[in-house]
Amino acid sequence: LVQCKHWKASKVPVSVVRELYGVMVAEQAAGAFVVTSGQFTDDAQAFADGKNIQLIDGRLLVGTIKGRMPQASKPAITSVKSAISCPVCSSEMVLRTAKRGVNAGNQFYGCSNYPSCRGTKPHQL
Known part of the structure; x- marks a missing residue:
């Protein structure tokens, strides 16, 4: 259980x-x-001691994620890629559909590079 x-x-x-x-x-x-x-x-930690409950705090969580993810990896992008450059960081732009x-x-x-960079350009047909 988590x-x-x-x-x-x-x-x-x-x-x-x-x-x-319980x-x-x-x-x-x-x-x-x-x-x-x-x-x-401290009470939560003391209660978990001796029981098969593992407490993972923010520091341990971030350390675990950083230790297992390759530094050069980027999230998978399922949208259509383009040859258009971002006006903010000059990275490649991706065709997306606004959801809200x-x-x-x-x-x-x-x-x-979203969410690190939030550069956008209008899509013109």
Whole structure:
């Protein structure tokens, strides 16, 4: 079982870990993970000790991701590529379709480095 928490303002309390442990026992699961972008309280860590519950805090999560992802990899882009350069960073642009806003359904060129670069150009037929 896995439970994820986005807690940056405060630490994940012991109650979250206790609740997941209760579900783990009720479902007869072999183990559980609690993953957070923040940190756990000392009580939460103490409760998890000796139980098959692994606590993964934000620092461990980021370290694990960085350690397993090749530095040169880029996210896969399923849109049609073009020979158009980004006006912001000069990278290749990708033909995309707007999903929301006033331009929903319309096509445009977006930077292949999105979300690091948010350069766009209009698509003209």
